Amino acid sequence: MLQRFFRKYDTTDIVMWLIGAALAVIVIYGAARTLAVGKYSSDVWRDFIIFGLAQGSVYALIALGYTLVYGILFMINFAHGEVFTGGVFTAYFVAVALANSGFSDEHWILSLLILLAVAVVVSMSVAVLLERIAYRPLRNAPRLVPLITAIGASFFLQYTYRGLYGSGVKTYPDIKQLSGTWVFFGIRILRTQAVVIVASVVLMVGLYIYVQRTKAGKAMRAVAEDKEAAALMGIDVDRVIVNTFALGGALAGAAGILYAMLFKQVNAFMGFIPGIKAFTAAVLGGIGNVPGAMLGGLFLGIVESLGPSLVLDGLGIRSPYQLKDAIAFLMLVLVLIFRPTGILGERLSEKKA
Amino acid sequence: MALLELENVHSYYGNIHALKGISLTVEEGEVVTLIGANGAGKSTTLKTISGILQPRQGVVRLEGRNLTEYKAHEIVSQGVIQVPEGRRIFSRLSVRENLEMGAFTRKDTAGIKADMEKVFTLFPRLLERENQVAGTLSGGEQQMLATGRGLMARPRILLMDEPSMGLAPVLVDLIFDTIKELNEEGMTILLVEQNALLALDVADRGYVLETGTIVLAGSAKELRENPQVKEAYLGG
Numbered sequence: 001m002l003q004r005f006f007r008k009y010d011t012t013d014i015v016m017w018l019i020g021a022a023l024a025v026i027v028i029y030g031a032a033r034t035l036a037v038g039k040y041s042s043d044v045w046r047d048f049i050i051f052g053l054a055q056g057s058v059y060a061l062i063a064l065g066y067t068l069v070y071g072i073l074f075m076i077n078f079a080h081g082e083v084f085t086g087g088v089f090t091a092y093f094v095a096v097a098l099a100n101s102g103f104s105d106e107h108w109i110l111s112l113l114i115l116l117a118v119a120v121v122v123s124m125s126v127a128v129l130l131e132r133i134a135y136r137p138l139r140n141a142p143r144l145v146p147l148i149t150a151i152g153a154s155f156f157l158q159y160t161y162r163g164l165y166g167s168g169v170k171t172y173p174d175i176k177q178l179s180g181t182w183v184f185f186g187i188r189i190l191r192t193q194a195v196v197i198v199a200s201v202v203l204m205v206g207l208y209i210y211v212q213r214t215k216a217g218k219a220m221r222a223v224a225e226d227k228e229a230a231a232l233m234g235i236d237v238d239r240v241i242v243n244t245f246a247l248g249g250a251l252a253g254a255a256g257i258l259y260a261m262l263f264k265q266v267n268a269f270m271g272f273i274p275g276i277k278a279f280t281a282a283v284l285g286g287i288g289n290v291p292g293a294m295l296g297g298l299f300l301g302i303v304e305s306l307g308p309s310l311v312l313d314g315l316g317i318r319s320p321y322q323l324k325d326a327i328a329f330l331m332l333v334l335v336l337i338f339r340p341t342g343i344l345g346e347r348l349s350e351k352k353a
Numbered sequence: 354m355a356l357l358e359l360e361n362v363h364s365y366y367g368n369i370h371a372l373k374g375i376s377l378t379v380e381e382g383e384v385v386t387l388i389g390a391n392g393a394g395k396s397t398t399l400k401t402i403s404g405i406l407q408p409r410q411g412v413v414r415l416e417g418r419n420l421t422e423y424k425a426h427e428i429v430s431q432g433v434i435q436v437p438e439g440r441r442i443f444s445r446l447s448v449r450e451n452l453e454m455g456a457f458t459r460k461d462t463a464g465i466k467a468d469m470e471k472v473f474t475l476f477p478r479l480l481e482r483e484n485q486v487a488g489t490l491s492g493g494e495q496q497m498l499a500t501g502r503g504l505m506a507r508p509r510i511l512l513m514d515e516p517s518m519g520l521a522p523v524l525v526d527l528i529f530d531t532i533k534e535l536n537e538e539g540m541t542i543l544l545v546e547q548n549a550l551l552a553l554d555v556a557d558r559g560y561v562l563e564t565g566t567i568v569l570a571g572s573a574k575e576l577r578e579n580p581q582v583k584e585a586y587l588g589g
């Protein structure tokens with residue numbers, strides 16, 4: 001009986017299960033303890049979830065850039081975090097100018113739209129230049145080469161931003177109309193978080209319609225599947241690839257402005273952590289899968305927001321909130337080990353360039 | 354002037370000299386077949402016409418225009434479309450979306466709609482599966498879809514690479530009947546086949562390819578009766 005069991009599953013499988021089971025026990029135990037103690041009210045839990053949704057939708061928008069590019073080129077654009085930084089950091093200076101002139105006090109919506117436009121255009125340009133200069137010449141190189149180039153490009157961009165915009169942390173001016181809360185259906189929500197969630201949903205629905213319904217979106221899916229066959233149908237594959245980078249860049253630019261609404265602070269290296277978290281979200285949802293990236297982002301955002309108080313607090317950890325980044329990266333490792341296909345996706349290694 | 358003309362075309366894969374000076378012509382309204390064993394260079398010839406491969410020497414002309422100056426995607430708007438070997442349909446797109454991709458270079462919405470209806474009349478099975486993901490189609494249906502997708506470009510010439518490959522005899526008959534039907538309506542077709550018997554049955558003329566060189570050319574009747582062709586390709 002036991003022998004047959006061991007023949008069927010090798011030791012690695014069993015060790016993995018044990019690790020998985022142990023983690024599950026720890027999570028359940030921590031959550032049960034927290035809830036038993038009753039330290040947080042249901043209002044607080046609800047706020048955690050709403051904040052999780054807000055930051056998760058920012059992750060989701062960035063994750064879409066990873067997933068779109070991966071879907072087409074089977075390459076992880078590790079400089080995507082810096083595509084994000086470029087837009088939001090550049091828009092910071094515009095935000096300050098608008099605030100100082102008093103314009104944003106009077107026309108806060110128009111002012112936000114201007115910032116959005118600036119961030120989108122800058123991030124889009126960075127993404128397109130990256131493709132043109134760094135990745136296109138390496139299109140037929142072994143897969144490790146563009147990956148290393150992406151890491152190099154990421155550092156190049158970080159230090160370029162630092163050189164151009166300075167090394168300090170800068171704080172976005174507040175929008176006074178967005179301080180305080182709104183009440184929707186009896187639920188009190190911070191205004192900034194409400195705007196972030198609504199804007200993200202609009203962008204994600206828009207992207208989904210673009211990919212599914214428009215001719216350009218269909219061509220993008222055709223190129224993702226078979227570049228040669230797409231070219232044989234008259235599709236300009238290079239142009240579709242540029243469009244894909246531009247689209248991912250635009251979403252990252254928009255994500256930057258939403259990020260600034262939630263967290264206020266910007267600096268030259270700010271893209272690194274949200275970049276890796278968005279990458280985690282993309283892998284979680286199944287890299288290359290558009291709805292997967294959206295779900296993965298929201299899921300990660302909520303886990304990160306709830307996890308410290310729900311699980312770590314119950315385990316008696318002193319400052320659980322300091323560990324929220326660790327939770328995100330633990331999730332990345334766990335997903336890669338237990339379900340590299342992600343929630344909805346295909347295997348990372350299954351498709352070849 | 355021939356509709357399509359290849360003159361002394363040499364193509365390479367790296368250092369592999371795959372086409373060693375191919376010359377052939379296809380006249381408007383003809384079905385011309387290119388037969389030859391596996392690895393002879395049939396697909397390479399079509400890839401060169403379609404611009405997937407650049408010939409190192411020689412020219413490809415469509416109505417006198419030099420096609421080698423165009424990129425692969427531009428050649429489609431010049432009027433050449435390929436139904437590639439192994440179908441290469443977009444398996445995650447729906448049947449309808451695949452047909453739309455065939456019409457990618459076109460802007461005439463009304464014409465596209467009319468042609469889509471024509472394809473559905475030609476292959477009613479595709480209409481039944483219109484909104485289904487193409488990957489779920491059977492091999493025969495996929496060949497119908499690949500053919501229909503090619504027709505959606507409203508080409509001057511249709512290049513078909515081994516449409517009979519891997520299909521049950523009934524479906525092979527259906528595809529070849531369609532080729533005849535299309536030709537009767539005026540479509541010009543360059544048909545690549547390993548199944549020489551079938552190909553020579555629908556073709557007006559043919560070329561025999563061996564290791565990158567054309568070794569025989571003639572009318573379909575001449576080739577059918579040629580002892581060498583009989584021996585090598587028609588099973589004696």
Ligand SMILES: Nc1ncnc2c1ncn2[C@@H]1O[C@H](COP(=O)(O)OP(=O)(O)O)[C@@H](O)[C@H]1O
Binds near residue numbers: 369390391393398
């Ligand atoms: N992508 C490729 N890379 C290298 N050699 C190739 C490639 N495709 C085909 N070949 C070689 O070119 C020759 C002709 O191939 P092909 O045109 O596919 O033959 P056919 O279609 O007649 O079966 C063969 O020797 C084949 O091995």
Ligand SMILES: [Mg+2]
Binds near residue numbers: 395396397438514515
């Ligand atoms: Mg072939």
